[in-house]
Amino acid sequence: MLSVVCVEPGKLTLEDRAEPALAAGMAKIKVRSIGICGTDFHIYEGSHPFLQYPRVMGHELSGEVVEVNAGSALTLGDRVIVNPYLPCGSCVACRKEKPNCCTNIRVLGVHTDGGMTEFIIIPEGQLYPANDLSFAQAAMVEFLSIGAHGVRRGEIKSGDRVLVVGAGPIGLGAALFAQIAGGSVAILDVNAARIAGAASLVKGAKGFVLGANTDAEIAQYTNGDMFDVVLDATGSKRAMEASLKYVAHGGSCVFISVVKDQITFDDPFFHAREMRIIGSRNATKQDFNHVIASIKNGKIPIDLLNTHTAELKDLPSKLPQWLGEQDSLIKAIVTLD
Known part of the structure; x- marks a missing residue:
């Protein structure tokens, strides 16, 4: 063969x-x-x-x-x-x-x-x-299940402000399932073309291209509150560490991506927000079934x-x-x- x-x-x-x-x-x-x-x-x-x-x-x-x-x-x-x-x-x-x-x-x-x-x-x-x-x-069910699992790990609920960092395939899957969970979704990426493509697929999502003014734009967009849940799907040490600053007080950061490196953060910043940092690995049968049903129902x-x-x-x-x-x-x- x-x-x-x-x-x-x-x-x-x-x-x-x-x-x-x-x-x-x-x-x-x-x-x-x-x-x-x-x-x-x-x-x-x-x-x-x-x-x-x-x-x-x-x-x-x-x-x-x-x-x-x-x-x-x-x-x-x-x-x-x-x-x-x-x-x-x-x-x-x-x-x-x-x-x-x-x-x-x-x-x-x-x-x-x-x-x-x-x-x-x-x-x-x-x-x-x-x-x-x-x-x-x-x-395509498996890669979408990765994003669906990350959304489930983040316990996203209706009305949550959600930021997906990374507009690659896993990030797009996470954004789609965050919307299905009822979240108000924004997507951040360094690549303007990827953000444009994400906007055409994840209807209603706000797109941010990383640049000098991005932090101010995000602060204005969230009225200074930042995001209830941040889902990082970049596979980049620098991006994963930066994702933490977009988490609201009492919020969560889910690392869907994995990188061969050490991730560090400022402890006073972390504790002041009583932030949760959550790992998300692979997916389970529950996630596969959710994805299959969502495709059949025309949601993807x-x-x-x-x-x-x-x-x-x-x-x-x-x-x-x-x-x-x-x-x-x-x-x-x-x-x-």
Whole structure:
């Protein structure tokens, strides 16, 4: 079967690998669509903190069930979405029903080979029905679930003022689900083109482009109160630290992004606001289900998020090209026949 392998930073190759064999509790999936994530770009660039090479990347996956064990609840031909976070099921986090931060978690395409290949074996419990979604739409559920989980971690409620820092795909997902939760949403980014694109997708959101006057503009916009919840989706140490200054007294800052660095803050500033700093990692089945329902109910402009496409065989040339198209790229989808 055809597989795309990141052999080392900056080097993708096409390889012909043996198809995986079915195992107990697993289902064999023919991969049909793959979303390209910031994680994949970081792996390609060599900046991901949890990775060993070579690696088959790809964790935003949809596919078709092609082989199951006897007694499976799945049916051949079922269209499925893959939850790529593989928990151990027994650690302290799993016992608290938080498998998304399992102490022994394996993430497809990061800790173990992922879905940039024709066939993959997945635990049945990590497969969710795609129902009426297209394969491309189904491959976008995972990245939207990251934002939905961050919104849930922030406990956003109706009337909250919410600032999303970072107008990339995860930030857009967070902004959309913050609106669904009833928040009044603003988005901050260093890139004016990204803010313009966000405004066309997240209707009614206020956009701020980071500059010399941004802090004053935000203070005026919030009447000096700042934001009840700040969601950082930048993956930038500098931005994550700066996000804290936009949190209102009694408010919360949710770090959806992760960076290979140390984050510091001014303790008197933090304590004066009785601020909460919250980590948000991955997503759970609850978030996947929320995203699927929101797409089916027409609350997410799902097809507008898919800005770039390619076939798997062309990915070694396309992925480096997409790195230079960040102004216009929201979500690239790789397809397999």
